[in-house]
Amino acid sequence: MKSFLKKVAIVGVISSSIIFTQSSALANMGLPFLSSSDTTPSLAPMLEETMPAVVSISVEGKTTARQEIPEMFRPFFGGQGRQPQERPFRSLGSGVIVDAKKGYIVTNAHVVDNADKILVTLTDGREFSASKIGTDNESDIALLEIEPENLTQIELADSDKLRVGDFVIAIGNPFGLSQTVTSGIVSALGRTGVNVGGYENFIQTDAAINRGNSGGALINLKGELVGINAAIFAPGANAGNVGIGFAIPSNMMNNLINQMIEFGEVRRGLLGVVGNDVDAGLAEAFNSDVNKGAFVAEVSEDSAAEKAGIKAGDIITKVNGRTISSFAELRAKIASMGAGASVNLGLIRQGDVLDVDVVLGDAGFQEVTAAEIHPAFAGATFENGTDLAGNRGITVSEIEARSPAVSIGLKKNDVIIGVNRQRVNNIKELTDMLKDKEDDVIALNVKRGNASLYIVIR
Known part of the structure; x- marks a missing residue:
């Protein structure tokens, strides 16, 4: 660290x-x-x-x-x-x-x-x-x-x-x-x-x-x-x-x-607010008796917070009835609850005590196509799944004929369970592992029925 x-x-x-x-x-x-x-x-x-x-x-x-390669030897290693x-x-x-x-x-x-x-x-x-x-x-x-x-x-x-x-x-x-x-x-x-x-x-x-x-x-x-x-x-x-x-x-x-x-992964909840800790100075500025909690400085458009009626200037003091002391604590609690969770927030608005029910959004949700994970996967459709032995991985649910995914050797119902000798359990992990590696040599460990094989992407 x-x-x-x-x-x-x-x-x-x-x-x-x-x-x-x-x-x-x-x-x-x-x-x-x-x-x-x-x-x-x-x-x-x-x-x-x-x-x-x-x-x-x-x-x-x-x-x-x-490992650093001396300059005189770099031509032997592709420069x-x-x-x-x-x-x-x-x-x-x-x-x-x-x-x-x-x-x-x-x-x-x-x-x-x-x-x-x-x-x-x-x-x-x-x-x-x-x-x-x-x-x-x-x-x-x-x-x-x-x-x-x-x-x-x-x-x-x-x-x-x-x-x-x-x-x-x-x-x-x-x-x-x-x-x-x-x-x-x-x-x-x-x-x-x-x-x-x-x-x-x-x-x-x-x-x-x-x-x-x-x-x-x-x-x-x-x-x-x-x-x-x-x-x-x-x-x-x-x-x-x-x-x-x-x-x-x-x-x-x-x-x-x-x-x-x-x-097979963490799907973080998202409230959709920007803020900071409440301290004595902030409480004095807003003429508030509350000196702990999460001050809401900004509410994101079309967010879970906006839909629930939370406003800039609110001070969130409780999550599901439990007192919080800082914005970081609010952020950690919300993120651990997961997308789609229903949460009750206690807040102070201009001296009034309010309770607000919120259905959390998804902090990490985005449509990711196989081609966005790596160009060699173009033409394939991925889903989180398991192989015949029950090991978690990424299932090739669909694949287009004559596509790049076919050309590297992938087939429908293949299950990707590893990348470069590291286990991979889901689409998020695969995406993280292959980030910024379009030019690297990649070895995919694939289960095809009961067989295990490697597919190399160059």
């Missing part, structure tokens, strides 16, 4: 500075501790049920680097100064089983980025090969799938109910040390500007976070998932833990993976 987040991140939690001394007080708080004449207060009973839902992830893949080179890599991360019956595992997108092989290891030592269902780099969430054989899933908490000061537990695989547990508190909510992705609404925790914890679980004291560990604030050359970690809220994660399950 280009910012102060130099290392693959994780949300752990603080040290042993929190000492529980009065078991009677803990009992009154309803915490899951054992306490008897011969048993000290402990989180062990809760963790014994929760930890099997947290897995270790190991990844093997290749990244492409470009190009830099040539791409593939370099193998291995990395470690964590994941959380969210659906035991279907074998769904959530992790960070950066954990499985450029992965050719994903291996999941459970607490009982069993190993499974995992496949990607969907990834979203903008929010750093990925959904994986393994064989659903006697798995344990974690229950989801309502992350909107978190408060600063709530106790949290992090479970993960730092430095390959599987099932490492740390504890701490929620330090802040609605954190943005972390530069992990384009949509940020992080839980901050005073976490002991290290490489390998990315994608692990942040849970409450009931053993429910409140967040997916994602990043740390690591200033300086060593980029070690300084007790500031970040997790993606479980509600945001859940909205995103539901879209991945249904569509």
